[in-house]
Amino acid sequence: MVVSEDQLSWYDVSEDVKTLLIVASNNWENTILAVQYIREALNKSENNLDVLIGAYRFFFYKKKPEIALEIAKKILRIIRETENLPLQWEQLKKKKNNRQSDSSIRLYMNAYAAQGFILAKLGQLEEAKLITKRVKEIDKNRESCATTVFEVLTKSPDKDDRLSKLSLTQDIYLRRTIPMTESRRQQYFQLIQDLVGCPNGQEPDVLDANKSLIDADFVQTLMEVATAQAHEGNQDGAKFLIFLARQLSKELGLYPELVTES
Structure with missing residues (x-):
């Protein structure tokens, strides 16, 4: 993602701080370098x-x-x-x-x-x-x-109406079957889109049609997307994805780990 100085024109900071923020954003993929620029901007921005x-x-x-x-x-x-x-x-x-x-x-x-x-x-x-x-x-x-x-944090996922019909078999959904690749990650994202967009009550059918994708990495991806959704204000979407992740994690034997992380 490329950021220009115009996008930061309303920041009440010096031009060198704006430049540091722009360079950090434009070097997003290089975490070490981007962090260095962000920290320098913080030090200079008082x-x-x-x-x-x-x-x-x-x-x-x-x-x-x-x-x-x-x-x-x-x-x-x-x-x-x-x-x-x-x-x-x-x-x-x-x-x-x-x-x-x-x-x-x-x-x-x-x-x-x-x-x-x-x-x-x-x-x-x-x-x-x-x-x-x-x-x-x-x-x-x-x-x-x-x-x-x-x-x-306070409501049991079993009480969520949209997930009440989910019933998975642990011996079908393996905890970790295929190493995470960018291609597989994109498949996870597509499955999440399908789950969010499907009619209420058809989530089990969508999952059943994508058995090969249901593993620990998919649960983790669900949590990552839910985190972003909640942080951006999409509360209903985040709630659904988190409950879905918790339900799947119980079937996969991951539930204690997920409770700690959520």
Whole structure:
């Protein structure tokens, strides 16, 4: 993906920082080099929120959740200090209700929801539940991923109507049958599209027609796509894919691992 300077024209940062961000994006495939440019941009931008948000997304999609978590916490700290926000949740909730349209408050809540989301990915489930439950209480329009994450962490997948008819046989669906290749990965993506697009109740038929693709790598791909969907605001799609991944993982004997990762 090639990024131009025009796409960053609204960033309130120096031209050399913009250049670093552009070079990092254009070297996306070279992770070591891209990380180097992102870190240099962070060092030069003096806690600029636009740069921090961009860096958060970069590390999130590079599957570096620990770094993304630290950046989310930094965003929270900067906004809290700038806006003089209280640490106590009940006081903060009142402030949010009084400043519904305030962009800084909305960004704070999104960063807080992101923190809960990443904690869930890292297996810190109790803290993730607490954060996502809090955000869920005030996120009436489901603008963040918090509601979906909270539902996934607290609801049994067996109760999901769309998955209630799934019944797989473990001796048919092998845990790992074929090494992951780019071609096979594209087949996983196509199968996910077919599952999302099929009429309600026909998911078992779609899976049955693609038995050779159902393995541990497919479950992992489901989780990756679900993660991206939740982070981009497609809560219903993310919820369905996560429940599907958990159901398949139970049949494959992977369920304990997946609970920890989700």
